[in-house]
Amino acid sequence: MTTWNDEELMAHADGEIAGERRAALEQALAHDDRLRERVDALKAQRQRVAAAFADVLDEPVPDRLSALLASSSAGVPPPQVIDLAARRPQSGELRGMSSWAAWGGMAASLVLGVVLGAQLLGQGGAGAVDVLTSDAGGRLVAGQRLAKVLDTQPAGQAAGGIAVQLSFVDKSGQYCRTFSAGDAAGLACRREDRWTVLAAASAEQAPLSEMRQASSSLPRSILEAVDARIDGSALTAEQERQAREGGWRR
């Protein structure tokens, strides 16, 4: 009886075996459930990996790349996402801070705060600083209302129109959580005992009613901000409960 090694099974799953070998393997697969399971698992893995990167194709191509190849510099619509995240993970928050400062620091935080606040309240102005505000250093931090939700809500739940999706530990060892309110969403991480908002964006579409129950879909820029910072995987419900009881301190 022929034995089949992993590489042959993989090649078959990838459609890379032809001729007699293929015929022989297909015959073996027809009679051997365990062999078939191994091939099926390899096929499933291929799909899963491909699916994990599929979204990149739908992302708008950054202007700087298209511009390299364009013969004329036609007007390109500005990106609708506000990304405060550090440009590279290894340079930490400093980069984000400096570009933030260049934006006009405090004034810009207020603009974003008002945008997020308005999404949440249905109208601009009053109450926006309850959601987002800035600290003495011009950093964007969670206001009272958002901070309360981040402190207390388990992931997957919403309160007062603010939903929390994910909790995780970032590479600097601090807790982070994603949140959304209306059309806006963001990523907040613990810094000096406060929830500092490191990225914010307007969501593609997330009506309030759906968001209350759904695990929700976060804007890509927020997922990428998570991706860049997460150490390991998201917290389990139990790990999250412990973090909450410990006041999100580490």
Place this chain on the structure above:
Amino acid sequence: MVNSATEVRTQIAALLPRLRRFGRTLANSREDADDLVQMAIEKALVRTDQWTPGTRLDSWMFRIMQTTWIDELRSRQRGGQTFVDEAEGEFVGVNSNDAQVDAMSVRKAVSRLGDDQRAVVGLVLVEGLSYQEAAQVLDIPVGTLTSRLARAREALQQMLGGAA
């Protein structure tokens, strides 16, 4: 041949989404991936005459990206720049059926593979190149590519488990 450079330019532009995706399998962050695409395009544009019309332009670009990335890794190591830390903490399969969360854990697992393994995963599993095509991009024998891919898939399997 006046038009051929313009023609290549247009065709590379059409490939941009896939180049960015391949970049994402090589580099950990979106910014690094886009920087890599940018460097590769800049290199490609000054040597468009080295591409043979009728051969796969995507493979040619992937190859430029791959070699550029290896150079970049070396120069960063020389410069003492550290990459995103490879924490030892065990990788817990995310027990959520949320496709976004699953995608994130898969990308994380890919990022923990060695650089050689990432390239084969990107070319074969994500970009859908045949073993032969991927081996040509990487300038290695098909047998080497096959065993490298098998090891990468085994490592992914261990990090992620079987459940989709």
